[in-house]
Amino acid sequence: MPKDLRCFVEDNADTILRVPGTVAREHLSALIVQAARPVMFEAVAGFPGWRVLDLLFVDRHAQARVLDTVPDKVLPSLAAALDRPPAPTRPVDVAPHGQNVLTGDEADLFALPCFRHGEKDPAPALIAMNVCREPDAGAVNFSFTRMTPIGPRRATYLIGSSPHQRAILAAWEERGEAMPMACVVGTHPAYEIMASYSVPNHLAEFSELEMVGNLIGEAVETVPCRTVPLDVPAHAEVVIEGWVRPGVRHDDGPGPSQALYYLPGASPQPVIEVSAITHRDRPILRQHNTLMFSDHQPLISLPHEALLYTRLRADGHDVREVFYVPWGGTLACVVQIVPQSDGETRNVLMRTLGQRWPNAKLAIAIDADVDIGSPEDLVWSISTRVDPGRDLFVVPEAKGHPIDPTARRVAGGARNAVTGKWGIDATKPPLSRPDARAVFERTLAPRMGEVRLEDFLE
Numbered sequence: 128m129p130k131d132l133r134c135f136v137e138d139n140a141d142t143i144l145r146v147p148g149t150v151a152r153e154h155l156s157a158l159i160v161q162a163a164r165p166v167m168f169e170a171v172a173g174f175p176g177w178r179v180l181d182l183l184f185v186d187r188h189a190q191a192r193v194l195d196t197v198p199d200k201v202l203p204s205l206a207a208a209l210d211r212p213p214a215p216t217r218p219v220d221v222a223p224h225g226q227n228v229l230t231g232d233e234a235d236l237f238a239l240p241c242f243r244h245g246e247k248d249p250a251p252a253l254i255a256m257n258v259c260r261e262p263d264a265g266a267v268n269f270s271f272t273r274m275t276p277i278g279p280r281r282a283t284y285l286i287g288s289s290p291h292q293r294a295i296l297a298a299w300e301e302r303g304e305a306m307p308m309a310c311v312v313g314t315h316p317a318y319e320i321m322a323s324y325s326v327p328n329h330l331a332e333f334s335e336l337e338m339v340g341n342l343i344g345e346a347v348e349t350v351p352c353r354t355v356p357l358d359v360p361a362h363a364e365v366v367i368e369g370w371v372r373p374g375v376r377h378d379d380g381p382g383p384s385q386a387l388y389y390l391p392g393a394s395p396q397p398v399i400e401v402s403a404i405t406h407r408d409r410p411i412l413r414q415h416n417t418l419m420f421s422d423h424q425p426l427i428s429l430p431h432e433a434l435l436y437t438r439l440r441a442d443g444h445d446v447r448e449v450f451y452v453p454w455g456g457t458l459a460c461v462v463q464i465v466p467q468s469d470g471e472t473r474n475v476l477m478r479t480l481g482q483r484w485p486n487a488k489l490a491i492a493i494d495a496d497v498d499i500g501s502p503e504d505l506v507w508s509i510s511t512r513v514d515p516g517r518d519l520f521v522v523p524e525a526k527g528h529p530i531d532p533t534a535r536r537v538a539g540g541a542r543n544a545v546t547g548k549w550g551i552d553a554t555k556p557p558l559s560r561p562d563a564r565a566v567f568e569r570t571l572a573p574r575m576g577e578v579r580l581e582d583f584l585e
């Protein structure tokens with residue numbers, strides 16, 4: 128069986144919280160942020176047959192299920208997969224989402240249980256993976272977008288943060304031609320990692336879809352769309368096809384960013400005119416709620432964590448983990464490292480702050496005895512291992528992220544912003560000074576890990 132969302136849900140039934148009761152879609156966002164683990168809503172009032180699934184990447188345990196590994200190996204395993212050459216996709220004729228083909232007046236975006244994520248969102252929105260292609264059968268791009276239906280067959284789609292989506296639409300608009308587009312919802316979740324990581328300058332060589340095969344261990348099967356000249360993943364729950372007319376824009380947003388503010392706010396975005404909606408029977412609408420402790424922060428961070436992990440290890444640093452802590456709004460990157468000599472950790476922090484992905488505004492280095500997934504451990508490490516006069520540094524006026532409310536917009540485009548960056552070295556003294564390092568040995572209970580309290584409860 129090819130890897131799809133259904134087999135993933137079945138194989139991981141032990142970790143997915145099932146909600147059998149009927150919920151109102153206006154409650155979905157508030158319910159998802161309480162789940163803290165993969166969650167499936169079996170019934171949404173007013174949308175018979177539809178299910179909603181979220182939080183497949185909420186922590187390293189969930190991510191390990193997606194990559195078929197253990198939590199400690201998520202980054203090494205992903206880093207190795209991203210280093211392999213692209214794997215060709217395989218065309219097939221039949222796709223399960225062909226079970227329901229809705230064209231013309233039958234296609235209705237309002238029949239999907241989209242929902243508002245933030246209370247200020249102007250309308251329910253849909254998170255989908257966007258497939259578009261350069262003119263003349265050129266390169267294919269695959270990346271996330273947020274669609275907001277503004278009519279039964281019209282939706283804005285957020286193009287602001289995707290450089291390849293912007294470049295491809297610009298090429299069609301320059302010719303004065305409508306651009307074919309497809310939006311895909313509900314694949315095996317490994318596809319979503321590549322839709323979150325726009326490989327720089329890949330367009331001339333391969334599509335993100337061709338990297339997915341390395342993550343799922345088999346060729347990605349594709350089928351032709353019904354009404355537009357594009358191929359889409361065969362194993363999807365829902366596919367929305369349509370055309371983007373040149374020069375047409377409609378206000379989109381605001382919607383919550385991964386930093387949990389309504390920034391950058393409303394802006395004019397392109398409009399897709401929907402020509403077909405295809406979906407499986409009893410479809411699963413896989414969504415990412417974009418609020419706190421949802422998939423929004425960890426999913427978009429994950430491929431960038433793997434990239435930084437690869438680079439720092441290639442430089443010879445004994446880096447164990449890289450983690451954009453979700454409670455840092457994707458602006459805080461923690462690197463776990465065993466420092467070998469003085470000054471090394473500061474170089475690692477500067478490298479972290481200077482990445483091409485502009486999110487790391489705060490870089491924190493911790494040692495190997497600190498649990499990188501624990502806010503308690505992080506604050507303990509900073510409080511007890513940092514002398515702020517020596518172990519903290521600030522870099523003013525660096526390139527920042529427009530979603531950061533402290534960043535200052537500058538000339539040259541809506542994405543250009545500057546802000547200060549800061550680094551905190553909360554590691555122990557390096558291995559080269561063993562006596563100083565020993566002072567920071569952590570106190571632990573004798574024979575920790577040998578017994579579990581729950582084993583002694585009635």
Ligand SMILES: [Mn+2]
Pocket residue numbers: 268269270291325326329335
């Ligand atoms: Mn891309």
